[in-house]
Amino acid sequence: MNNEIIAIDSIFSNCWSLSSLPDISNWKVNNVIKMDSIFYNCFSLSSLPNISKWNLKQCKDISDMFTDCISLSYLPDASKWDFSSIKDKSFKLKKQFSLINLIDESSWNLKSDNEESPENLKKEDCIVF
Numbered sequence: 001m002n003n004e005i006i007a008i009d010s011i012f013s014n015c016w017s018l019s020s021l022p023d024i025s026n027w028k029v030n031n032v033i034k035m036d037s038i039f040y041n042c043f044s045l046s047s048l049p050n051i052s053k054w055n056l057k058q059c060k061d062i063s064d065m066f067t068d069c070i071s072l073s074y075l076p077d078a079s080k081w082d083f084s085s086i087k088d089k090s091f092k093l094k095k096q097f098s099l100i101n102l103i104d105e106s107s108w109n110l111k112s113d114n115e116e117s118p119e120n121l122k123k124e125d126c127i128v129f
Contacts, residue, residue, distance in 0.1 A: 004031065005029075005031065005032060006031050006032055006033050006034070006058075007032065007033065007034040008029070008032055008034065008035055008038060009034040009035060009036045009037055009038060009061070010036070010037045010038065010040060011038055012038060012039050012040075012042055012045075013037045013038070013039070013040040013041060013042075014040065014041045015041075015042050015045075016041060016042070016043045016044060017043075017044050018042050018044055018045055019044045019045060019046060019071075020045070020046070020047070021045070021048060021049055022049075023049050024049050024051060025049045025050045025051050025052075025053065025054075027051075027054065028055075029054050029055060029056060029059075030055040030057065030058060031058055032056070032058065032059055033058055033059055033060045033061070033085075034059075034060065034061050035056070035059050035061065035062050035065055036061040036062060036063040036064055036065065036088065037063070037064045037065065037067070038065055039065060039066050039069050039072075040064050040065075040066075040067050040068060041067070041068045041069075042068075042069050042072075043068060043069070043070055043071060044071055045069050045071060045072055046071045046072060046073055046074070047072065047073060047074040048072070048074070048075060048076055049076070050076045051076050051078070052076040052077045052078055052079075052080065052081075053080075054081065055082070056081045056082060056083060057082040057084065057085060058085055059083065059085060059086065060085050060086060060087045060088070061086070061087060061088045062083065062086060062088070063088045070098065071098060072098065073098045
């Protein structure tokens with residue numbers, strides 16, 4: 001991915017039958033500011049490549065990033081993602097996954113009063129199929 005791209009929102013959105021992705025771990029996303037709905041409605045997607053090293057410091061919107069990824073059972077370790085620039089903090093994980101692992105999002109600084117924000121997510125809130 002080119003360093004000049006600043007928006008990848010909805011890039012895989014509504015790919016209902018997409019069950020796996022090519023290796024997107026080496027995408028240079030350090031200038032991307034919009035990632036909202038990137039995997040929105042990817043119902044069949046069961047795992048993601050290791051995107052834990054993505055530099056998301058410039059990102060301002062991650063809303064609905066994983067919404068309705070109901071088959072997603074694994075997320076890479078995204079605990080080191082820097083979301084200090086996030087403006088839209090309506091990141092939703094609740095009742096979206098068949099997650100076996102949960103993201104350690106404690107360092108994300110996504111403080112919100114929204115009951116569906118990551119700091120309020122518990123394992124029992126995830127749908128398991």
